[in-house]
Amino acid sequence: MIEKFFTQQKTLFRMGEGILGPYLPAIAKVLDEALYSTATIRRHLRAADHFGTWLQENNIAVAPIPTASCPSQRWMGPRVLPAL
Numbered sequence: 001m002i003e004k005f006f007t008q009q010k011t012l013f014r015m016g017e018g019i020l021g022p023y024l025p026a027i028a029k030v031l032d033e034a035l036y037s038t039a040t041i042r043r044h045l046r047a048a049d050h051f052g053t054w055l056q057e058n059n060i061a062v063a064p065i066p067t068a069s070c071p072s073q074r075w076m077g078p079r080v081l082p083a084l
Helices: 009-017 021-033 038-057
Strands: none
């Protein structure tokens, strides 16, 4: 899924090999389905990749987060797109 947002093989390889690499396609899919712009999705994916690098540099393991502990989007309200 991240291939839709990045074309350079070097970038795809780096992101895929990072500690959060396995999670990036799911992040991209959720954002794409929520109709975020390509530029915004790219920024989020880059941020996640950089965060994964920071985790590795600080020897912090990635642990699964239970879905029940994740805040629901309901408290933020629905995503409203501007009328065309």
